[in-house]
Amino acid sequence: MFENLSLLALQEYWWIIVALLGGLFVFMMFVQGGQTLVYTLGKTEVERDVLINSLGRKWELTFTTLVLFGGALFAAFPLFYAVSFGGAYFVWMGILFSFIVQAVSYEYRKKPSNVFGTKTYETFLYLNGAVGVLLVGTAVGTFFTGGNFVVNEMNLSQWTTPWYGLEAVLNPFNVIFAFMLFFLSRMQGALYFINNINEDMIVKRAKGSLKVHTLLFLVAFVYVTLFLLTTDGFALNSATKIISIEPHKYLHNLLAMPLVSGMILLGAVLLLFGVFIALFKESKKGIWFSGLGTVLVGMGLFLLVGLGDTAYYPSLHDLQSSLTIANSSSSRFTLLTMSYVSLMVPFVLAYIVWAWRALDKEKITIAEVQSDPHHY
Amino acid sequence: MEHVSELVDWSRAQFALTALYHWIFVPLTLGLSFIIAIMETVYVKTNDEWWKKTTQFWMTLFAINFALGLATGIIMEFEFGTNWSNYSWIVGDIFGAPLAIEGIMAFFMESTFFAIMFFGWNKVSKKTHLLSTWLVAIGSNLSALWILIANGWMQHPVGMTFNPDSARNEMVDFWAVVLNPNAYSKFLHTISSGYVLASLFVIAVSSWYLLRGREIKFAKRSIIVAASFGMITSLYMLASGDESAHQVALNQPMKLAAMEGIYRGEERQGLVAAGILNPAKTIGDDKLDTFLVKVEIPYVLSVLGYHSLDAFVPGVNDLVYGNAEHKIMSVSEKMVVGKEAVSALGEYKVAQKANDEIAKQEALKHFETSEKYLGYGYLKDPKEAVPDMPLVFYSFHTMVGLGSFFIFMFFMILYNSMTGDILKQKWLLLLGVLGLPLGYVAQEAGWIVAEAGRQPWAIQDMLPVHMATSNIAAGNVMITFWMFAVIFTALLIAEVSIMTKQIKIGPEGH
Numbered sequence: 001m002f003e004n005l006s007l008l009a010l011q012e013y014w015w016i017i018v019a020l021l022g023g024l025f026v027f028m029m030f031v032q033g034g035q036t037l038v039y040t041l042g043k044t045e046v047e048r049d050v051l052i053n054s055l056g057r058k059w060e061l062t063f064t065t066l067v068l069f070g071g072a073l074f075a076a077f078p079l080f081y082a083v084s085f086g087g088a089y090f091v092w093m094g095i096l097f098s099f100i101v102q103a104v105s106y107e108y109r110k111k112p113s114n115v116f117g118t119k120t121y122e123t124f125l126y127l128n129g130a131v132g133v134l135l136v137g138t139a140v141g142t143f144f145t146g147g148n149f150v151v152n153e154m155n156l157s158q159w160t161t162p163w164y165g166l167e168a169v170l171n172p173f174n175v176i177f178a179f180m181l182f183f184l185s186r187m188q189g190a191l192y193f194i195n196n197i198n199e200d201m202i203v204k205r206a207k208g209s210l211k212v213h214t215l216l217f218l219v220a221f222v223y224v225t226l227f228l229l230t231t232d233g234f235a236l237n238s239a240t241k242i243i244s245i246e247p248h249k250y251l252h253n254l255l256a257m258p259l260v261s262g263m264i265l266l267g268a269v270l271l272l273f274g275v276f277i278a279l280f281k282e283s284k285k286g287i288w289f290s291g292l293g294t295v296l297v298g299m300g301l302f303l304l305v306g307l308g309d310t311a312y313y314p315s316l317h318d319l320q321s322s323l324t325i326a327n328s329s330s331s332r333f334t335l336l337t338m339s340y341v342s343l344m345v346p347f348v349l350a351y352i353v354w355a356w357r358a359l360d361k362e363k364i365t366i367a368e369v370q371s372d373p374h375h376y
Numbered sequence: 377m378e379h380v381s382e383l384v385d386w387s388r389a390q391f392a393l394t395a396l397y398h399w400i401f402v403p404l405t406l407g408l409s410f411i412i413a414i415m416e417t418v419y420v421k422t423n424d425e426w427w428k429k430t431t432q433f434w435m436t437l438f439a440i441n442f443a444l445g446l447a448t449g450i451i452m453e454f455e456f457g458t459n460w461s462n463y464s465w466i467v468g469d470i471f472g473a474p475l476a477i478e479g480i481m482a483f484f485m486e487s488t489f490f491a492i493m494f495f496g497w498n499k500v501s502k503k504t505h506l507l508s509t510w511l512v513a514i515g516s517n518l519s520a521l522w523i524l525i526a527n528g529w530m531q532h533p534v535g536m537t538f539n540p541d542s543a544r545n546e547m548v549d550f551w552a553v554v555l556n557p558n559a560y561s562k563f564l565h566t567i568s569s570g571y572v573l574a575s576l577f578v579i580a581v582s583s584w585y586l587l588r589g590r591e592i593k594f595a596k597r598s599i600i601v602a603a604s605f606g607m608i609t610s611l612y613m614l615a616s617g618d619e620s621a622h623q624v625a626l627n628q629p630m631k632l633a634a635m636e637g638i639y640r641g642e643e644r645q646g647l648v649a650a651g652i653l654n655p656a657k658t659i660g661d662d663k664l665d666t667f668l669v670k671v672e673i674p675y676v677l678s679v680l681g682y683h684s685l686d687a688f689v690p691g692v693n694d695l696v697y698g699n700a701e702h703k704i705m706s707v708s709e710k711m712v713v714g715k716e717a718v719s720a721l722g723e724y725k726v727a728q729k730a731n732d733e734i735a736k737q738e739a740l741k742h743f744e745t746s747e748k749y750l751g752y753g754y755l756k757d758p759k760e761a762v763p764d765m766p767l768v769f770y771s772f773h774t775m776v777g778l779g780s781f782f783i784f785m786f787f788m789i790l791y792n793s794m795t796g797d798i799l800k801q802k803w804l805l806l807l808g809v810l811g812l813p814l815g816y817v818a819q820e821a822g823w824i825v826a827e828a829g830r831q832p833w834a835i836q837d838m839l840p841v842h843m844a845t846s847n848i849a850a851g852n853v854m855i856t857f858w859m860f861a862v863i864f865t866a867l868l869i870a871e872v873s874i875m876t877k878q879i880k881i882g883p884e885g886h
Contacts, residue, residue: 061484074453099447330546
């Protein structure tokens with residue numbers, strides 16, 4: 001079924017999958033957002049237990065989505081894997097460290113003799129939610145603003161600043177983009193708690209937090225939108241393979257790809273609709289609309305920067321080193337093989353949905369957490 | 377050059393550190409998940425609440441261990457990009473695929489059903505819960521399969537061709553990569569060793585209870601389950617180890633020579649069961665004895681390695697300096713051809729840039745005749761092709777020695793449990809406790825054999841490690857190395873402390 005696709009079509013197909021995984025990951029970062037809200041929404045030890053246990057049944061899915069996102073990039077766009085991970089070294093290392101400490105924190109937080117004490121593991125969760133998300137945001141921001149690297153004729157790459165990626169925080173767009181993601185993750189976290197927990201005080205506080213973070217998110221989102229509509233982009237001339245700066249490139253992409261612009265628009269509407277029904281209609285289903293909206297917006301942004309002959313990872317040091325889906329992908333054979341593997345995705349999604357529903361049949365309460373033989 | 381070697385050392389040190397830490401947690405996950413699934417199956421069949429409690433106790437220990445397996449595992453995947461970015465490009469077209477398949481096929485299965493296994497007791501039916509537990513076990517073993525397909529490919533690269541345009545190896549035969557015999561012997565040997573370690577774990581915990589005179593029923597039952605499981609799987613481990621060594625003999629003769637401490641090859645080569653290497657012995661020197669002391673079993677290595685009594689097992693000197701009689705090319709000769717390939721590739725790139733089609737074709741022809749030894753073209757000295765002999769030799773013998781000891785121990789425990797009262801055999805119970813740290817030593821030694829024995833190659837004969845690193849300043853890798861060392865050690869301390877506490881609390885207090 002994939003044999004007839006051209007190399008470019010396969011590259012596009014894989015970019016769409018990467019974008020989908022990226023969008024799903026952004027949604028799943030409700031776990032990280034939630035982790036930063038534990039002390040805001042949980043005023044007592046028992047309430048914090050409920051919040052952490054509520055996230056504790058989902059965190060591994062987010063973790064695994066990140067791993068798969070990395071794996072898909074490695075298999076489909078190995079040059080990105082090499083250039084960005086090996087170059088923006090400290091940004092990715094920072095992200096990884098924040099996920100190392102997350103991985104043990106749920107399990108170890110309340111266990112007796114855990115050496116470092118409950119507070120330390122809660123701090124780890126906060127760090128993962130704050131530093132981790134901000135660094136992910138910064139890294140994704142550089143898809144639009146570029147990185148400092150060169151790729152030689154053997155396709156081997158080198159970063160050109162001694163800060164190995166950390167310099168990205170000097171670019172205001174990257175920072176605001178990162179905070180946009182951070183606020184979004186907190187919105188999603190609050191919406192998730194509203195859906196998942198049946199404790200009035202927590203839900204009330206979650207709504208308060210949702211209000212604040214929606215406003216903060218909107219400010220950042222409007223800035224990011226205006227920036228993308230007006231800024232120069234990095235365009236590939238597919239005939240000459242030359243990359244050049246094109247004024248209003250992303251605006252042109254939005255106009256040229258109505259499906260992508262429609263996706264982002266619909267996503268934004270759903271995102272806000274979810275918030276609206278949670279705040280004003282007493283609905284617990286806000287997370288589903290907001291979540292779908294987040295996936296669509298996230299996916300749309302990845303499509304915007306990768307499709308339409310655009311360099312999705314521009315080099316600030318040497319324009320011609322910039323990465324496009326055409327020059328950074330695996331061979332046709334590997335993309336084709338992996339396309340068959342990708343047919344497993346719907347199956348995986350189906351059993352995740354099943355497990356999620358099974359675990360969420362009964363909403364979480366203080367009593368439920370305390371009676372669970374394996375509570376965190 | 378100094379700079380490069382420092383970078384390689386730190387990059388290798390960091391990868392080794394993460395891999396060795398990761399490997400503290402994975403084998404227990406691989407095996408304990410099946411032991412738990414078996415116990416839960418007994419519970420579902422008999423409806424005996426005692427078995428449920430027992431299952432839940434081992435599950436608690438499983439989860440404590442699993443968390444650090446995840447924490448160290450995520451690093452391993454990304455480290456290929458962060459620290460081996462040249463590698464990621466040069467072989468990513470092949471190597472990335474099994475990693476992505478592992479994510480999609482195994483990790484989600486593990487993490488999704490892990491949640492059901494731990495939080496689903498009162499939410500799904502008994503049978504669905506049991507199925508979830510089995511799926512966690514299958515998922516973690518599937519994950520081992522795919523990562524070992526990737527690792528097996530590094531040891532014995534197949535199914536690819538070098539594309540001079542993209543300057544990388546590209547996959548041409550997916551099934552050759554997936555069905556690589558090296559990967560399967562590795563996979564079977566690795567998972568069976570995981571099952572053995574899990575058996576040692578259950579035996580150690582149970583023996584400790586019995587020595588303390590507590591949890592008698594629990595410990596006696598657990599010890600029988602574990603010793604039976606251990607007995608069967610350790611025999612399997614032995615068989616798969618033999619197949620693994622055969623694969624090494626076929627594809628990585630240098631590694632085999634290092635494992636056995638052979639300098640000069642022989643037909644009807646004996647197997648050194650134990651020995652102390654002569655530290656004064658150097659490559660190329662034919663006078664000094666290789667061993668200060670050794671216990672050798674005649675003929676056995678020829679039979680095990682090549683399945684023939686008369687087979688010639690080459691030594692390090694044959695492989696480095698060549699052996700005309702046995703048609704072994706020397707490393708120097710391979711380096712000469714390899715350097716031709718490197719320069720032809722350079723010429724090809726120049727011609728490509730200049731758009732000179734004739735020069736390009738010429739360079740390509742030149743490259744095609746020499747590309748087989750491209751990897752050797754990057755070596756500076758033929759002796760570089762030899763791994764660290766003492767490290768590989770002692771690790772190998774530690775692994776094999778301990779592996780054989782475990783078979784004996786499983787047998788003794790099983791025999792004493794069946795025929796008499798194991799409670800009276802204090803020495804055996806002490807041995808049971810001691811078996812666990814030894815199990816970890818054997819596990820780590822196994823990885824050192826596999827990975828240090830592959831040196832200097834990242835991909836056997838194709839890509840030396842010094843060509844595979846990222847192009848970053850060594851100091852940065854040093855910083856992250858220490859960060860990893862500190863955080864992993866701290867978390868390991870916490871893990872051991874929590875685990876010990878939970879064992880002290882015991883299944884009844886759980």
